[in-house]
Amino acid sequence: MNASIKEILEKExxxxxxxxxxxxxxxxxxxxKKIRFISINDGSTIESLQxxxxxxxxxxxxxxxxRLGAAVxxxxxxxxxxxxxxxxxxxxxxxxxxxxxxxxxxxxxxxINTETLREIPHLRHRTNLFRAIMxxxxxxxxxxxxxxxxxxxxxxxxxxxxxxxxxxxxxxxxVNDGNKEKPFFGTNKATLGxxxxxxxxxxxxxxxxxxxxxxxxxxxxxxxxxxxxxxWMVEPEVAFYELKDVITLAxxxxxxxxxxxxxxxxxxxxxxxxxxxxxxxxxxxNFVNKKLTIMDYQEALxxxxxxxxxxxxxxxxxxxxxxxxxxxxxxxxxxxxxVAITNFPKEFKAFYMHQNEDNKTVAxxxxxxxxxxxxxxxxxxxxxxxxxxxxxxxxxxxxxxxQWYLDLRRFGDSGSSGFGIGFERLVMYVTGVDNIRDVIxxxxxxxxxxx
Amino acid sequence: MNASIKEILEKExxxxxxxxxxxxxxxxxxxxKKIRFISINDGSTIESLQxxxxxxxxxxxxxxxxRLGAAVxxxxxxxxxxxxxxxxxxxxxxxxxxxxxxxxxxxxxxxINTETLREIPHLRHRTNLFRAIMxxxxxxxxxxxxxxxxxxxxxxxxxxxxxxxxxxxxxxxxVNDGNKEKPFFGTNKATLGxxxxxxxxxxxxxxxxxxxxxxxxxxxxxxxxxxxxxxWMVEPEVAFYELKDVITLAxxxxxxxxxxxxxxxxxxxxxxxxxxxxxxxxxxxNFVNKKLTIMDYQEALxxxxxxxxxxxxxxxxxxxxxxxxxxxxxxxxxxxxxVAITNFPKEFKAFYMHQNEDNKTVAxxxxxxxxxxxxxxxxxxxxxxxxxxxxxxxxxxxxxxxQWYLDLRRFGDSGSSGFGIGFERLVMYVTGVDNIRDVIxxxxxxxxxxx
Numbered sequence: 001m002n003a004s005i006k007e008i009l010e011k012e013x014x015x016x017x018x019x020x021x022x023x024x025x026x027x028x029x030x031x032x033k034k035i036r037f038i039s040i041n042d043g044s045t046i047e048s049l050q051x052x053x054x055x056x057x058x059x060x061x062x063x064x065x066x067r068l069g070a071a072v073x074x075x076x077x078x079x080x081x082x083x084x085x086x087x088x089x090x091x092x093x094x095x096x097x098x099x100x101x102x103x104x105x106x107x108x109x110x111x112i113n114t115e116t117l118r119e120i121p122h123l124r125h126r127t128n129l130f131r132a133i134m135x136x137x138x139x140x141x142x143x144x145x146x147x148x149x150x151x152x153x154x155x156x157x158x159x160x161x162x163x164x165x166x167x168x169x170x171x172x173x174x175v176n177d178g179n180k181e182k183p184f185f186g187t188n189k190a191t192l193g194x195x196x197x198x199x200x201x202x203x204x205x206x207x208x209x210x211x212x213x214x215x216x217x218x219x220x221x222x223x224x225x226x227x228x229x230x231x232w233m234v235e236p237e238v239a240f241y242e243l244k245d246v247i248t249l250a251x252x253x254x255x256x257x258x259x260x261x262x263x264x265x266x267x268x269x270x271x272x273x274x275x276x277x278x279x280x281x282x283x284x285x286n287f288v289n290k291k292l293t294i295m296d297y298q299e300a301l302x303x304x305x306x307x308x309x310x311x312x313x314x315x316x317x318x319x320x321x322x323x324x325x326x327x328x329x330x331x332x333x334x335x336x337x338x339v340a341i342t343n344f345p346k347e348f349k350a351f352y353m354h355q356n357e358d359n360k361t362v363a364x365x366x367x368x369x370x371x372x373x374x375x376x377x378x379x380x381x382x383x384x385x386x387x388x389x390x391x392x393x394x395x396x397x398x399x400x401x402x403q404w405y406l407d408l409r410r411f412g413d414s415g416s417s418g419f420g421i422g423f424e425r426l427v428m429y430v431t432g433v434d435n436i437r438d439v440i441x442x443x444x445x446x447x448x449x450x451x
Numbered sequence: 452m453n454a455s456i457k458e459i460l461e462k463e464x465x466x467x468x469x470x471x472x473x474x475x476x477x478x479x480x481x482x483x484k485k486i487r488f489i490s491i492n493d494g495s496t497i498e499s500l501q502x503x504x505x506x507x508x509x510x511x512x513x514x515x516x517x518r519l520g521a522a523v524x525x526x527x528x529x530x531x532x533x534x535x536x537x538x539x540x541x542x543x544x545x546x547x548x549x550x551x552x553x554x555x556x557x558x559x560x561x562x563i564n565t566e567t568l569r570e571i572p573h574l575r576h577r578t579n580l581f582r583a584i585m586x587x588x589x590x591x592x593x594x595x596x597x598x599x600x601x602x603x604x605x606x607x608x609x610x611x612x613x614x615x616x617x618x619x620x621x622x623x624x625x626v627n628d629g630n631k632e633k634p635f636f637g638t639n640k641a642t643l644g645x646x647x648x649x650x651x652x653x654x655x656x657x658x659x660x661x662x663x664x665x666x667x668x669x670x671x672x673x674x675x676x677x678x679x680x681x682x683w684m685v686e687p688e689v690a691f692y693e694l695k696d697v698i699t700l701a702x703x704x705x706x707x708x709x710x711x712x713x714x715x716x717x718x719x720x721x722x723x724x725x726x727x728x729x730x731x732x733x734x735x736x737n738f739v740n741k742k743l744t745i746m747d748y749q750e751a752l753x754x755x756x757x758x759x760x761x762x763x764x765x766x767x768x769x770x771x772x773x774x775x776x777x778x779x780x781x782x783x784x785x786x787x788x789x790v791a792i793t794n795f796p797k798e799f800k801a802f803y804m805h806q807n808e809d810n811k812t813v814a815x816x817x818x819x820x821x822x823x824x825x826x827x828x829x830x831x832x833x834x835x836x837x838x839x840x841x842x843x844x845x846x847x848x849x850x851x852x853x854q855w856y857l858d859l860r861r862f863g864d865s866g867s868s869g870f871g872i873g874f875e876r877l878v879m880y881v882t883g884v885d886n887i888r889d890v891i892x893x894x895x896x897x898x899x900x901x902x
Contacts, residue, residue, distance in 0.1 A: 004603055004659075023691045025657065025863050043658035044603055071656075071690075071865035098691070098865035099834075105862050122653035122855050123862065134658070138606040145596050152455055152495055155589040159893035160611075160666045161624075161681055163900045173612075173626050173635070175643065177670035184624070184670055184680065185900040192626065199893060199902065202573035205522075206476065207494035207585070208455075215611045215665065219628035219635055229635065230612055239522075240474045240549070383550075404573050404902050411556050411574065412476050414522035414549035442610035442650060449614045449636040451650065451855050 004044035008078060009267075012088055015078040022049060022090065023098070025126065026070045028109065029063070036063045038095075040072060046131045047267050050089040051076065058095060068108060069101040069126065114438050121442045121450055129275065132268040133439055137427045139264050141213070143257040144234055144423075148211050153236065156203045156210040158196025163189055164401065173219050173229075192217035197418060198352070198405050200237040201381060204416045205408055211236035213423075221446050225435045226324070226372070228424065230444040237418035243354070243363040243380040246417035247340050250367055250376050251292040254338075258430060259288045277432035283370065284430065286337055293339040295330070297361065300341050303334045318360075321348040327366070327373035338369045351391045352405075354380040354415075365419070372429050378419020385409040455495035459529060460718075463539055466529040471541065473500060474549070476577065477521045479560065480514075487514045489546075491523060497582045498718050501540040502527065509546060519559060520552040520577065565889050572893045572901055580726065583719040584890055588878045590715050592664070594708040595685055595874075599662045604687065607654045607661040609647025614640055615852065624670050624680075643668035648869060649803070649856050651688040652832060655867045656859055662687040664874075672897050676886045677775070677823070679875065681895040688869035694805070694814040694831040697868035698791050701818055701827050702743040705789075709881060710739045728883035734821065735881065737788055744790040746781070748812065751792050754785045769811075772799040778817070778824035789820045802842045803856075805831040805866075816870070823880050829870020836860040 001020050008015045024042035031037050036058070039048035051074050053063060066072065076092040106112070107126045117124035124130045148155065161175050163185070172191040177184040184190070196212035203210045212235045220227055236253075238246065262269060262284060273280045295303075301316055304326055308314045311325050320326075322341075331339055343361040346353070353362035367376035382388040385406060392402055399406070427439040437443040442451060452471050459466045475493035482488050487509070490499035502525050504514060517523065527543040557563070558577045568575035575581045599606065612626050614636070623642040628635040635641070647663035654661045663686045671678055687704075689697065713720060713735060724731045746754075752767060755777055759765045762776050771777075773792075782790055794812040797804070804813035818827035833839040836857060843853055850857070878890040888894040893902060 006603070024659070043605065043660075069863040071863045073691075099863055101863045102861040122650075122859065125654060126657045131657070134605065134607075134654075141606050142596060142600050145593060149593050152457070154494065154585065155592050156585075157666075157683060157892055159681065159895060159900075159902075161668070161895050161900060162893075162902070164902055173628055175624050175626060177624055184672075184897060185895070186898040187900065190900055199573075203576060203585075203892065206577045206582070208475070209494075215608075217612070221635075230610065232608060240524075408573065410553040412520040412522045412550055412552045441608055441654065442613075444610060444612050444636070446635060447637040449610075449612060449638065449641055451610070451613070451615055 005040075005042045005047060005049045006044035008049065008088070009045065009047055012078075012080060015088075016080050018078055019075065019093075020078055020090065021073070021075045023071070023073045024049075026066055026068050026072060029066055029068065031063075033060045033064075036060065038063070038066065038072075040074065041131070043131070045267050046128050046135065046271055050086050051092050051095070052089050053092045053095055058092075062097060063095070065100070066097050067101050067103075067105065069105045071098040072096060073098055114435065118437055118443070119450075125441070128271055130438075132265075132271050133427070133431050133433060134441065135268055136261060136265055136431055137439060139261045140257060140427060140430060141423070143260045144213065144253070146260075147253055147256050148209075148236065151209065153209040153211050154203065154207040156196075156200055156207070156212055158193060158199035158212050158214065160193050160214065161185070161190055162193045163187060163191070164198060164405075171219050173217050194218055195233065195420060196235050197237065197420065200235055200418065201405070201413075201416055202408055204237040204239045204418070205411070205413045208240070209236070209238045223446060225437075226425065226428075228436045228440065228443055228445050231436070231440065232423035234421040234423055235418060237416055239416045240414065241380070241417040242415070243342065243365060243417060246378055246380065246419055247292070247294060247342070247365050247367075250340075250378065250419050250421075251338075254376075254426075255288050258284055261430065262288075272432055280432040283432075287369070290337050293335045293337065295335075295339055295341055297341055297344050300330055303330065319345050319347060322366075324373040327368045328370065331368040331373070332370045336370070338367060338375075340365045340367050346391075349379070351395050351397065352379075352381050352388065354382045355387050355391070367419075369429055371432075371434070372425055375425050375429060376419050376421050378417065380417040381415065383409055383413060383415035456491075456493045456498060456500045457495035459500065459539070460496065460498055463529075463531060466539075467531050469529055470526065470544075471529055472524070472526045473541065474522070474524045475500075477517055477519055477523060480517055480519065482514075484511045484515075487511065489514070489517065489523075491525065492582070494582070496718050497579050497586070497722055501537050502543050502546070503540050504543045504546055509543075513548060514546070516551070517548050518552050518554075518556065520556045522549040523547060524549055565886065569888055569894070570901075576892070579722055581889070583716075583722050584878070584882050584884060585892065586719055587712060587716055587882055588890060590712045591708060591878060591881060592874070594711045595664065595704070597711075598704055598707050599660075599687065602660065604660040604662050605654065605658040607647075607651055607658070607663055609644060609650035609663050609665060611644050611665065612636070612641055613644045614638060614642070615649060615856075622670050624668050645669055646684065646871060647686050648688065648871065651686055651869065652856070652864075652867055653859055655688040655690045655869070656862070656864045659691070660687070660689045674897060676888075677876065677879075679887045679891065679894055679896055682887070682891065683874035685872040685874055686869060688867055690867045691865065692831070692868040693866070694793065694816060694868060697829055697831070697870055698743070698745060698793070698816050698818075701791075701816075701829065701870050701872075702789075705827075705877075706739050709735055712881065713739075723883055731883040734883075738820070741788050744786045744788065745816075746786075746790055746792055748792055748795050751781055754781065770796050770798060773817075775824040778819045779821065782819040782824070783821040787821070789818060789826075791816045791818045797842075800830070802846050802848065803830075803832050803839065805833045806838050806842070818870075820880055822883075822885070823876055826876050826880060827870050827872050829868065831868040832866065834860055834864060834866035
């Protein structure tokens with residue numbers, strides 16, 4: 001019977017005394033010339049399966065030389081061992097080394113720090129830490145697709161290469177085919193998209209509920225633990241939704257996705273709780289079970305003002321664009337959990353956000369979480385043609401370039417709202433890992449484009 | 452009760468005589484000053500819901516001026532009408548125009564050809580044709596994720612910006628941040644990935660079964676119906692798999708995904724069969740039910756040789772890289788269904804493919820389908836370090852650049868196989884639409900980067 005180690009461990013009774021065939025990679029190898037215990041991992045879980053090998057049918061010379069990382073194929077019988085440290089083992093009847101590893105294989109039993117592992121992104125997923133992170137990352141992505149699919153959202157692909165700078169923020173990468181005289185797209189302004197939102201809006205008008213899940217790019221030089229030049233974004237956009245509706249959607253999405261992911265990764269969360277953050281599962285369960293706090297920007301200012309001396313940026317007044325220190329204080333100290341801050345000053349928010357009646361703020365929200373700060377940013381979009389156009393012109397976007405987007409407002413657009421989740425930030429939050437370079441397989445940052 | 456039009460139409464008995472609230476967009480508006488029939492669509496299906504409005508509570512002046520494309524909100528009761536053309540209608544108790552459309556709204560009842568619609572990618576999805584295509588596209592994507600998830604695959608994100616040219620084929624886009632002196636990534640060779648395969652291989656060794664689903668890019672100037680500069684690829688990679696295993700996987704994946712998609716889109720396939728290809732559903736059901744034919748490249752040559760005069764390229768001999776005309780002949784005339792051609796001459800295949808013992812061919816396959824030609828290309832990967840290296844050097848790839856990939860073979864890689872599906876080609880095949888520009892929301896081709 002072919003089975004994954006995850007299946008065998010989860011359905012132990014079903015596999016008791018059954019013959020199985022496993023292919024995987026050696027994670028430990030000990031014993032002597034008469035009995036050998038070799039653990040193998042097949043990537044389905046961070047847990048390894050212990051293989052017991054004894055008897056004359058095995059060449060103990062070969063077993064002895066089978067190094068960590070070697071690919072092997074084992075057949076045998078599953079034996080439940082309720083008294084032992086591991087709850088079951090595989091009593092091998094045959095053992096084949098499919099491919100050994102060279103002696104300079106860098107992944108060994110002793111721990112390697114994550115910084116060193118970043119130099120070998122093609123191998124680091126063979127450590128328990130990165131196995132856990134990447135398994136959880138994969139499940140988070142699938143649970144996001146499942147959530148939207150169940151709610152009747154259309155999965156929409158915005159263009160990646162675009163002539164449209166969504167945020168009006170600059171910091172974009174340019175794309176060319178090396179031909180300076182005659183550029184591929186007929187323009188030198190082809191860039192990599194920083195958001196799929198504007199295009200998603202066009203599809204929300206007609207499909208009602210849509211979302212993107214795609215790579216986005218920023219040529220930002222900030223060398224922080226939270227920023228990468230290439231990262232994945234999830235951007236739902238819903239017609240007829242206002243600010244409050246879309247905050248509810250964000251909260252419900254996160255709660256469902258996190259709850260389902262925890263259920264599917266008991267072993268991985270146990271490992272992360274033991275090794276990365278003792279409080280991890282508590283924190284996530286708190287998130288899932290607690291009602292989201294919603295706080296107006298100006299209320300938040302009052303809270304920050306009370307303790308302004310603890311901040312590096314002490315200039316707490318209307319107009320302040322919160323830094324991570326302020327965001328974390330609000331989530332960690334004021335609320336002790338996630339908090340949605342609403343109605344920010346329009347000056348530092350994007351041109352397309354709904355302008356509130358006070359003429360100073362926009363109907364935007366940032367969802368802040370402990371340990372990270374901003375996880376989600378979103379808004380109700382400005383549906384009034386004139387207000388949208390004048391704000392765009394104010395910040396120097398040309399009407400020509402934006403006419404298609406403005407035209408949505410003339411053609412049956414009665415308003416929509418949406419938000420963006422930085423997917424890697426979600427993975428960081430859920431795994432407790434504090435550096436974005438460790439939650440994406442091949443991170444891209446300033447000066448770093450390994451492999 | 453809030454419900455989508457798709458739900459109401461699929462569960463008609465459950466909604467009979469129930470009050471519902473619908474928000475959507477007007478697709479037709481007829482009647483007189485006493486009774487009005489307005490159809491609305493909410494994007495959940497291509498079908499519209501007929502609203503009947505009568506009585507003094509409605510302002511028939513406003514109803515008369517509510518144009519196609521207007522956003523409206525209607526409340527009323529679902530009445531089953533088994534004798535009428537449409538099986539149910541909504542008898543309105545209230546009707547609100549949330550946003551009318553300006554008079555120059557281009558989507559009207561008379562059909563517009565697809566070429567003209569390509570000029571307005573932000574609006575064309577409000578026609579029945581593009582509604583059907585994009586609904587099916589979304590479901591195909593989700594069914595692909597579901598299939599792999601059920602089979603225990605890890606969803607893996609290869610880097611998009613890379614210093615590694617996967618196919619060794621050139622035709623890549625370059626990425627820069629506008630700084631010539633000090634390029635963002637410290638190199639002028641940062642490009643957009645043409646495949647995630649090499650990186651996926653690194654993850655297959657450790658995770659066993661992985662897949663990507665991501666945008667890929669080619670700076671190809673070919674102005675054909677099948678080529679785009681930006682397209683989405685699905686690339687599974689499985690450790691321990693050989694050529695035959697991965698062909699079986701491709702066949703099983705497609706059959707499951709297509710079968711489930713057909714079931715979820717009765718109305719859309721009815722529309723496409725009536726308007727695009729009378730034979731569409733027959734073709735797809737034939738695919739789902741028929742055993743896949745596997746044919747060696749040299750057998751295929753024999754078949755082509757028999758009729759070589761019908762081809763533009765009549766040079767049918769070992770070494771021929773099949774053109775679309777040859778591919779379609781094999782699928783449409785010889786097999787009358789999908790066919791996997793195997794063991795191609797190594798000259799025109801990628802360097803990483805397993806070299807067969809004949810020293811002439813590689814363990815590759817192309818899956819050809821009627822109407823399209825190549826839908827999938829895949830191979831068993833060369834696991835022998837020396838053979839892999841010498842082939843790479845032969846075609847001019849530097850060892851330095853490739854060392855990380857070569858090293859996989861030294862570190863427990865006992866072989867893997869995988870394939871790539873051009874996702875847009877799959878959407879073309881499944882919808883019967885013959886131009887790639889019409890199956891992706893915002894197509895990017897030479898000189899075309901609208902919006």
